[in-house]
Amino acid sequence: MAATLLRIHPExxxxxxxxxxxxxxxxxxIIIYPTDTVYGIGxxxxxxxxxxxxxxxxxFNPEKANLSFICHDLSxxxxxxxxxxxxxxKVLKKAxxxxxxxxxxxxxKAPRIGGVRRKTVGIRVPDNQIILQLVRELGNPIFSTSVREDENTLDEYVTDPDLIFEKYRALVDLVIDGGFGNNTPSTIIDCTNDDFELIRQGAGDIEQYL
Incomplete structure (x- = not known):
């Protein structure tokens, strides 16, 4: 069954x-939704x-997939x-x-992926009212990854919800149109060693919160 395109006011x-x-x-x-960076699928x-x-x-191989969680707040x-x-x-609360x-x-409590328990988890709380309210109403986080196929390629479709819908309409159940998205991914920070190690520089600048 083809996906539904659902237009939602972003603010x-x-x-x-x-x-x-x-x-x-x-x-x-499976749904596609806006974030404060690239549109996500989760x-x-x-x-x-x-x-x-x-x-x-x-x-992705489910046993090796590095999917992040989208949470609605720090709790x-x-x-x-x-x-x-x-x-x-304290840094998280500011960032x-x-x-x-x-x-x-x-x-x-972190769920298994492909039957395998992960040693680490990636956590996101995007500055986007649509996805934050959605996760709050759901009552638990969602697994999330970017609709981008290649981090090194600037694909026009990933910013335009109508083009995303055309590409994914036969694969997912719902595409949320929350306006045009961005083409810069999130900044990835490794906190497993009680430090803030920059893994990927993206849209966020962690230095201003340290």
């Missing part, structure tokens, strides 16, 4: 449309079949990430919501 998302997207996730669907972290389908769509982070110190938490992916040691 004042109507509750009924957010709930429509949440229902798709709860039924094991599913409910607790639905193993949906996670496997997401990996197939993106060509969710402590559920799935282990060993967050007070100094680290989030924002265009960062923070890598932490995985807590025992």
């Amino acid at each position: 004042n998302p109507p509750q009924n449309r957010i709930l429509q997207a949440v229902e798709v996730l709860r039924k094991g669907g 599913c409910d972290i607790h639905n193993a079949k949906a996670v496997e389908k997401l990996c197939r769509i993106k060509g 969710h982070i402590s559920d799935y990430a282990h060993g967050i110190t007070t100094p680290t938490y 989030l919501p924002g265009p960062f992916t923070f890598i932490f040691e995985a807590s025992p």
Whole structure:
């Protein structure tokens, strides 16, 4: 069945449309949504079949896939990430919501991917009202990755929700049009050693929060 294109106002998302997207996730669907960086593609972290389908769509090996979680606030982070110190938490509180992916040691509550428990998790809290409200209503994070196929290629379609819909309409269940997106990914920061190690420079500048 072809995907639905759902247009949602980016600053004042109507509750009924957010709930429509949440229902798709709860039924094991794959959705595409705006973030504060590149449009993302994701599913409910607790639905193993949906996670496997997401990996197939993106060509990932589920046992090796490095998917991040999108959380709606810092309270969710402590559920799935282990060993967050007070100094680290203070930086997160200043930097989030924002265009960062923070890598932490995985807590025992972090779900398996492809039957494998991960040692680390990537955590995102994007500065985008659509995805934050969606995750809040869902009640738990979603697995997320970028719609981009190649980090080194500037593909026009990844910023235009209509072009994204044309590309993915036969693969996913819902595409949310929240306006034009960006083509710069999140900045990835490794916090597993109680430090802020820059792994990938993207849209966010972590130095201003340290």
